[in-house]
Amino acid sequence: MKSQKPKPALITKKGKELPLSGTALIELLRAVLDKDALFRFRAKGFSMSPFIKEGDVVTVSPLWGDSPRVGDVVAFVSPYVEQLMIHRVLGKKGDHYFIKGDRAPEPDGLVPITNILGRVKKIERHGKEVLLGLGPERVIIAFLTRNGVIFNLLLPIWRLIRPIVRRWAT
Numbered sequence: 001m002k003s004q005k006p007k008p009a010l011i012t013k014k015g016k017e018l019p020l021s022g023t024a025l026i027e028l029l030r031a032v033l034d035k036d037a038l039f040r041f042r043a044k045g046f047s048m049s050p051f052i053k054e055g056d057v058v059t060v061s062p063l064w065g066d067s068p069r070v071g072d073v074v075a076f077v078s079p080y081v082e083q084l085m086i087h088r089v090l091g092k093k094g095d096h097y098f099i100k101g102d103r104a105p106e107p108d109g110l111v112p113i114t115n116i117l118g119r120v121k122k123i124e125r126h127g128k129e130v131l132l133g134l135g136p137e138r139v140i141i142a143f144l145t146r147n148g149v150i151f152n153l154l155l156p157i158w159r160l161i162r163p164i165v166r167r168w169a170t
Contacts, residue, residue: 026077026084026117033062033118047101048073048086051133051141052123058086059122067113068097071138073120076111086120088138090146102133102145 025041032039043056052058052073060075068074068089075086076099087108091098097116100107123130133141 022083029060029075029084029117033060036062036064038121039118043086047104048088049103051102051130052086052120053125055125056130057124058120059124060086060118061121062118063116067092068116068119071140071142073134073138074099074116075118075120076108076116078108079111079115080109084117088142088145090142098146100145102141 029039029041039060040057041060043052043058044054046054058075070089070091072089073086074089074097075084077083078085085099085101085108087099087101087104089097090100090107093110095113096110097113098107098109099111120134123134
């Protein structure tokens, strides 16, 4: 049987999914974060792989007046395609942030702070928390992503440690 591609969905406290996309997802995310609440939804796409994969459940928190830092993974509305995206902050210039997906071929360019909705605080895959990519290592990942070597460097290392991580996680 052919598996279906996961669609963005809001994840309720009871684990139920409410399918959302496009403008509705952006508006709901903004409204929830404006109330100082966390927002969980199912990610779509591969631009942040291997740290965030399609179908992972992502928890976004408000910025709470704290500016994003280099290495942070943020949810933002792309000023070029008016679409919700989750990518990593690689640098800052004035009130704009240089953002790029870890696996994306091209950066998102300079994104104004007003387009950044929140910071990714938690990633869950198959019901388990993903620990790599949001901790102190995020700064190194940002540096490697900015210089275009993250995927070429991490893929061989990941292939070596992946079996160990899987055994440890179970």
